[in-house]
Amino acid sequence: MTPEDAMVLAIAESERVRGTTSPNPPVGCVILDAHGHPAGFGGTQPVGGAHAEVMALKEAGTKAQGGTAVVTLEPCSHYGRTPPCAEALIEAGIKHVIHAVSDPDPRGAGGARLLEQAGVTVESGLLADEVSKGPLRAWLHFVKTGRPHVTWKYASSLDGRIAAKDGTSQWISSETSRREVHAMRAKLDAIIVGTNTVRKDDPALTARDDDGIPLPHQPLPVVVGMSDLPDGAKLRHTALHVRTHDPDEVLTSLAARGVVDVLLEGGATVAGAFLRAGRIDRVLAYLAPALLGDGPAVVLDAGVSTITDAVRLTVEDVTMSGPDLRISAVPQT
């Protein structure tokens, strides 16, 4: 197996654990034996549990001797809740380490050096872009800024309406898109909505499968705004209610809880507040191929009064989600 094929599998391992590891990064690791055959697979366990390398080494057993570790993030070198992974790799007799992304965390850095001092060859950068825009995106942002990574997701018609004139919106987007969103929720730490959305839609913000059964990992539901939640609201006893209109207060409060990866599901007022504060890190738009010509807008008051103030984005990716367009874009800095 080529190192690149192994890295693709390591990425798959990391995706499998994404959403369950925060504030630790969701890492994936594949151990290749001395002949280059895959011998062990692993992903980061929930906080306090083993890291990806240790999981993969355990599965590989003695086959790790003289082998290669292919891992999405540079192995750590520090003693935290668990011993450093670099040490575990050395002890298992690993001869080569190939990682995608170097560790930006000052506590973690040095894994490569520790390995090289023990005679292990280390290569960095394989599929780095896929990893840093994919499974490690939110965590890398969190380490760099100290703030959780915020993806603002919305579904609208092609002309930017989230509902018709009379307020009806079920369903603007397709079943495929709705299923995608549920799968995404199960990979996240938290979902934010505003008090308006709670009053209007009474969402549960759970991640469910096609049959409505809750998925194993559930994100923390977060409600933002000053008003009390209505008595019977589904979120009344499950959600964290942050009584503020300041996105930074919300994010500070979430960071303190170890939340790294956040989905902002609206509505228009909360989205506007986050845009004005520059606290949207990614826009994920599901555009249904439909025109409404009237009805509530995607976003209100983004702080733009003239065209030169527009919030300019760079499109990262466009795909079809069933009949809908799925657009991923990042604000230009």
Add this chain to the structure above:
Amino acid sequence: MTPEDAMVLAIAESERVRGTTSPNPPVGCVILDAHGHPAGFGGTQPVGGAHAEVMALKEAGTKAQGGTAVVTLEPCSHYGRTPPCAEALIEAGIKHVIHAVSDPDPRGAGGARLLEQAGVTVESGLLADEVSKGPLRAWLHFVKTGRPHVTWKYASSLDGRIAAKDGTSQWISSETSRREVHAMRAKLDAIIVGTNTVRKDDPALTARDDDGIPLPHQPLPVVVGMSDLPDGAKLRHTALHVRTHDPDEVLTSLAARGVVDVLLEGGATVAGAFLRAGRIDRVLAYLAPALLGDGPAVVLDAGVSTITDAVRLTVEDVTMSGPDLRISAVPQT
């Protein structure tokens, strides 16, 4: 050269004359000699001039003997302003004819039969989809419905605004997109705007190259609405002003002038009227990767008050136009 390669070249010939042939179809033809080598190329000349087959035969000369004609539309069999192409092909000694689309025009149909009666083999359907959705799209629609084909083009932000709160809109879309639109205008019969747009933007609706020089073919500018055009308006002496709010009256008036392919460039009110009347055949949206959160909408009053009445579209094609998204979609019938 394979017949498919020749058809690709025939399509290119048809694209070269598109916009100059209405109400005749823009057809392209490639003559292959008896050895399968390209010997002649041709596109339909303006009304009264030669058809594509005759142009290509002229270039091929005696090399046409025993050869193959590859043509985007079934050769015609009727005496109109010019003699039937089927006859010209037979006289030139063509042995095989391969066309993409069969002639839907009752006056033209029968070309294949005429050819077969003369011992020419005829094949139909090669790259039929490319041709019928491409260069012959508007003409096929015109023959089928008696109405010009209407493409509604708009440029907006990702959240469906065509300008900022203060009305500024230069430039929402990128230079690449604006250049594309100018090139498109040069391939069309007419461009429609409303009187509001004339008052607000005073457009010239000309097709210009990158240096602002007018391109060889210019579409007919058409203004729709009851109000008089302002005295100094650029379109005052060049445009056809149709004083009505009824899209069908506009289209009838254009059809009578031999207009087959129309671009509707807005604004929101005219677009709404055409949508309500079901007279938009294609939506071409340029979405700039930007958010505005306020400002005039893409379309007003599309006749939709509840979600089940949404004008549902099917996305045909999504491409990037510089940084912008270019979405082509057709209303579901």
